[in-house]
Every structure is written in structure tokens, then in C-alpha cells.
Amino acid sequence: MADAQHDDADQQAITAARETLATCATQLDRYRAALDSGADPTIVSRWIADVQAEQVTAEATLRRLTGRRTMSPDEIQQVVEALGNITAVLRDANPADKALIYRELGLTLTYRPTARTDPPRRPQVDHVLNCVRGGT
Numbered sequence: 001m002a003d004a005q006h007d008d009a010d011q012q013a014i015t016a017a018r019e020t021l022a023t024c025a026t027q028l029d030r031y032r033a034a035l036d037s038g039a040d041p042t043i044v045s046r047w048i049a050d051v052q053a054e055q056v057t058a059e060a061t062l063r064r065l066t067g068r069r070t071m072s073p074d075e076i077q078q079v080v081e082a083l084g085n086i087t088a089v090l091r092d093a094n095p096a097d098k099a100l101i102y103r104e105l106g107l108t109l110t111y112r113p114t115a116r117t118d119p120p121r122r123p124q125v126d127h128v129l130n131c132v133r134g135g136t
Helices: 002-036 041-066 073-092 095-105 125-133
Strands: none
Touching: 002 041, 041 073
């Protein structure tokens, strides 16, 4: 009986994750339409990033419940594209917001005005994915 309840709970979670993905797709279409009609890109970019984060969570839930442990190339591309949108948000964000985002991503930047060094580099994609997904 416990197995049947577990299976039923898993099926409900799978259904909920799929519904979330459908809702996310609809929201993203609306937000892109809002951008096309002249909405403020900074605000809409934040909305899009929020929905894409929800989408990644739902996809991870589906992978966990369906036994698929690795991401498909399309899923990896979606995550990379979702993180790409953060560039516009960071460009226009105030310094305090940027610092919070960098801290949450585990990034550190050191300013040395007299040193001539390479510019800050993006972390490796697998490091970002582990931060976003929490590792496996």
C-alpha cells in the first residue's frame, strides 16, 4: 500500500511539474510579446528570469521523478540562455543588487586599480549548473 501511495504521489508531482512547464511557456510567450510591444526591458527581463528559474526547477523535478539523471542538450541550452538574460539585468542593476546576485552565485570580484590583469571571467558552465541545481 505504501508503494501505491508513493507512486500516486510521484504521478501527482509529475503532473504538477508538467503543468508548471506549460504555464511557464505561456508566461514566457506573454513576456516576449510585452517586450515586442515596448515594455521596459529591465522589468520584463526580471520576470523572464523568474519564470525560467521556475522552469528549471520543474524540469529537475521531472528528471528526478522519471529516473532521468542527466540533462539533455536542449535543457542545458535553455539554462545557458536563461543565464544569458541575466547579463542585461546585471548591466542595468544598481551596485547593491549586483553584489547580492554575485554573492548568491558564489562569485567574487577583486578590484585592483593599479594591476593590469585579465578581466573577470565567467565560471565554468558546469559550476553554474551545480549552483543552480544544487548539485546531484
